[in-house]
Amino acid sequence: xxxxxxxxxxxxxxxxxxxxxxxxxxxxxxxxxxxxxxxxxxxxxxxxxxxxxxxxxxxxxxxxxxxxxxxxxxxxxxxxxxxxxxxxxxxxxxxxxxxxxxxxxxxxxxxxxxxxxxxxxxxxxxxxxxxxxxxxxxxxxxxxxxxxxxxxxxxxxxxxxxxxxxxxxxxxxxxxxxxxxxxxxxxxxxxxxxxxxxxxxxxxxxxxxxxxxxxxxxxxxxxxxxxxxxxxxxxxxxxxxxxxxxxxxxxxx
Amino acid sequence: xxxxxxxxxxxxxxxxxxxxxxxxxxxxxxxxxxxxxxxxxxxxxxxxxxxxxxxxxxxxxxxxxxxxxxxxxxxxxxxxxxxxxxxxxxxxxxxxxxxxxxxxxxxxxxxxxxxxxxxxxxxxxxxxxxxxxxxxxxxxxxxxxxxxxxxxxxxxxxxxxxxxxxxxxxxxxxxxxxxxxxxxxxxxxxxxxxxxxxxxxxxxxxxxxxx
Numbered sequence: 001x002x003x004x005x006x007x008x009x010x011x012x013x014x015x016x017x018x019x020x021x022x023x024x025x026x027x028x029x030x031x032x033x034x035x036x037x038x039x040x041x042x043x044x045x046x047x048x049x050x051x052x053x054x055x056x057x058x059x060x061x062x063x064x065x066x067x068x069x070x071x072x073x074x075x076x077x078x079x080x081x082x083x084x085x086x087x088x089x090x091x092x093x094x095x096x097x098x099x100x101x102x103x104x105x106x107x108x109x110x111x112x113x114x115x116x117x118x119x120x121x122x123x124x125x126x127x128x129x130x131x132x133x134x135x136x137x138x139x140x141x142x143x144x145x146x147x148x149x150x151x152x153x154x155x156x157x158x159x160x161x162x163x164x165x166x167x168x169x170x171x172x173x174x175x176x177x178x179x180x181x182x183x184x185x186x187x188x189x190x191x192x193x194x195x196x197x198x199x200x201x202x203x204x205x206x207x208x209x210x211x212x213x214x215x216x217x218x219x220x221x222x223x224x225x226x227x228x229x230x231x232x233x234x235x236x237x238x239x240x241x242x243x244x245x246x247x248x249x250x251x252x253x
Numbered sequence: 254x255x256x257x258x259x260x261x262x263x264x265x266x267x268x269x270x271x272x273x274x275x276x277x278x279x280x281x282x283x284x285x286x287x288x289x290x291x292x293x294x295x296x297x298x299x300x301x302x303x304x305x306x307x308x309x310x311x312x313x314x315x316x317x318x319x320x321x322x323x324x325x326x327x328x329x330x331x332x333x334x335x336x337x338x339x340x341x342x343x344x345x346x347x348x349x350x351x352x353x354x355x356x357x358x359x360x361x362x363x364x365x366x367x368x369x370x371x372x373x374x375x376x377x378x379x380x381x382x383x384x385x386x387x388x389x390x391x392x393x394x395x396x397x398x399x400x401x402x403x404x405x406x407x408x409x410x411x412x413x414x415x416x417x418x419x420x421x422x423x424x425x426x427x428x429x430x431x432x433x434x435x436x437x438x439x440x441x442x443x444x445x446x447x448x449x450x451x452x453x454x455x456x457x458x459x460x461x462x463x464x
Contacts, residue, residue, distance in 0.1 A: 003373065003423070004380050004400070041447055046380055072272045077402060077445050097268050099445060122265055122305040124376060124404040168376065168404075199374045222374055252380040252400045 004250045005216050006046035006223035007240055008201065009230045011036060012053050013082075016062040019053070020231055033066050037074040040230075043237040045076065046252060049102070049171075049225060052082030064096040071097025079127055081171075090117050094125060102171055104129040105144035108151050108158075111165060118166030127201075128167040130155060132188065133175045140188055147175040156191055163196045170196065171225065174204040181207025181228060189219030201225050209235060209243040216249050254281040255458050258296035261286045262313045264337060265304030273444035274300070277455045288317045293326055298458060301327070301438075303337030307346035307362060307407070310337050311354060324355055327436065331462035333454075334438030336405060339431065342438055343409050358433055360411035369424035376406045377423045383430070383441065384420045389464070391437050391456045399449045401429070401441035408440060435462035 011018045017031040029035055037048050050070070052063045060083070067080055080093050081102025090101045107114050107128050118126045131147050132140040132155040140155035159170055172192055174185035184205040193200040202221035206212060206229050215221045229235050241251045257274055261267045267286050274284045285292055293299060303310055314323065327342075334342055341354045346362035354362070365375050380400040385392050408427040411417055418437065421429035430439040437457065443450035 003377070006379050071269065072276070075269075075273050075276070075445060075451055076447050094266050095268060097272060099266065099269060124304060124378070125266070169378065197375060199376075199378050223379070 002250055003199075003222060004046075004252050005221075005244070006201075007044075007212070007237055007244075007251065008047045008049055008079075008223055008225045009040050009045050009237065010049040010051060010203070010225045010227045011231075012227070013050050013063065013066060014053050015059055016066045020227065034069050034073050037070045037078075040237060041074050041076050044241055044253065045237050046223070047077040047079060048074065049079040049081070051102075052080070054083075064092055067093060067096040067098050081127070081129055086113070087117050087120065090121065090126070094121065098125075100125045100127050100168070102127040102129045104131065107162065108142055108144050108153065111161065114162055114165040114167055118168070123166045123168040126167055127169045127171050128162045129171040129173065130158060130162075131173050131175050134185070134188070138187065138191070140191075143175060147178075155188070156195060159192045159196050163198050167198060169199045169201060169222075171201045171203055172221075177205030178203070179228075180205055183207065183211040184215040184219055184221075186214055186219045189215060189221050193220040193222070199223060209240055212240055213244055213247050213249060216244070217247075254279075255297045256282065256295070257284045257298045257300060257458065258293050259284065259286045259300045259302065260293065260338075261288050262303075262310075262317050263288075264310050264313050265302065267302055269442075269444045270300060270302050270335065273451060273454055274458070277451055278458060282458070290318060290322060290326075293323075296330070298331045298333070299327065300333045300335070300457075301338035302335045303341065305337060307337070307340060307348040307354065308352040310341055311352060314341070314355075320355065324357055327355070327357060328434070330435060331457065331460050332436045332438075333457045334436070335444070336440060336442060339438035339440055340407060340409055342431075342436070343411070346407065348407055357436070358411055358416055358431060358438075359413060360409055360416070360431075362407050362409050364407050365423070365425075366406070373424055376404055378404045380446075381421050381423065381429075381441075384422075386417050386419055387432070389418055389432060389437070390460045391453055393452075393456045395449055395452050395456075401439075401443065401446040401450060403429075403441045405440055434464065 199222035202215040206226040
């Protein structure tokens with residue numbers, strides 16, 4: 001017995017618009033978050049993640065409106081992250097209709113924030129995002145500020161720590177693999193996922209359907225997040241699920 | 254025509270449920286988020302969501318409502334409990350070293366920890382199949398073994414198997430929904446379960462509470 005593995009498309013949002021190449025057939029406005037989210041829902045995406053890549057105060061209001069309109073039209077779990085620094089940020093996003101909020105740098109800088117928000121919201125709505133880079137054999141460090149700053153924290157210790165502090169899930173991104181489409185860092189995934197009791201979402205490196213399968217079977221990931229391979233219509237969610245199913249991975253279909 | 258009251262007692266996210274109901278109701282119906290007992294008395298359908306821990310949930314309910322009055326209303330119109338809104342209907346929960354619940358349905362709430370294979374993650378988070386054990390109006394047009402979205406670490410065990418409406422497997426088989434007369438309560442989140450979830454909510458709104 002296992003759990004049905006989740007496939008999660010990730011969308012970068014800038015000023016209320018989805019950026020990066022979204023290339024669906026028959027979609028009239030390729031930057032509209034609502035249309036894109038609806039399309040992913042109809043294709044069988046298990047969840048959707050929005051990452052806000054703007055960080056200005058004005059853009060924040062736009063983001064809340066975006067979340068509000070997507071949550072009114074699309075009824076699968078919606079995770080929102082990017083620039084979340086306080087309980088108020090979390091609350092605003094949940095009130096707008098997000099089901100989960102991803103916290104990244106702010107959690108590293110102030111780990112007590114995780115305890116604070118999870119004790120108030122319940123652990124199911126808090127995803128802690130970890131951006132990590134390999135620093136030596138079997139050792140990875142946690143980086144902040146979009147991968148520019150080494151926090152000096154060991155990834156495995158940090159993963160255990162955030163689990164104890166009440167995080168509901170870990171979104172684990174390999175900075176070494178992110179954007180390469182050369183496959184996930186399977187050692188990293190396996191090391192983290194086998195040592196924490198909460199679900200781990202694999203991110204960074206998906207280029208083929210094989211990569212998705214490896215992340216689950218070898219990396220022991222509970223869910224796989226991917227951007228480019230879905231956005232450019234290289235593969236659809238339907239194809240990804242058919243492939244995984246054929247390989248014996250449990251997926252919702 | 255329905256007038257749905259979603260009970261907001263400060264435990265978690267009522268917005269998703271509200272948005273899903275607004276999506277499916279007709280133009281003669283309304284959805285209200287409320288902690289006002291008079292609104293609950295007047296409504297046609299009660300939706301009782303909830304997240305978090307059982308004891309905190311019970312404390313919060315007591316802050317806003319008289320438990321006897323609320324329990325009476327829960328048993329007298331079409332009622333849908335979701336997640337924690339299912340668990341607090343039971344007699345007691347072992348969460349937080351045992352906690353008394355509303356005792357509307359006899360049974361207990363048990364932790365998954367220690368009862369399922371230790372390689373499985375807790376919370377049980379994600380999509381899983383719901384096996385319909387009994388016929389019920391809320392299943393209209395929903396295929397047996399359809400997928401619904403779950404997020405929970407505790408599950409209910411009704412004393413009487415007759416109250417089990419569906420089962421789901423996560424190493425153990427647990428009651429993923431229960432029912433009794435006017436009451437239906439689900440462990441999963443229909444408001445996050447795409448087409449099947451919206452269909453279930455629609456069926457609930459169309460239900461007059463009779464079997």
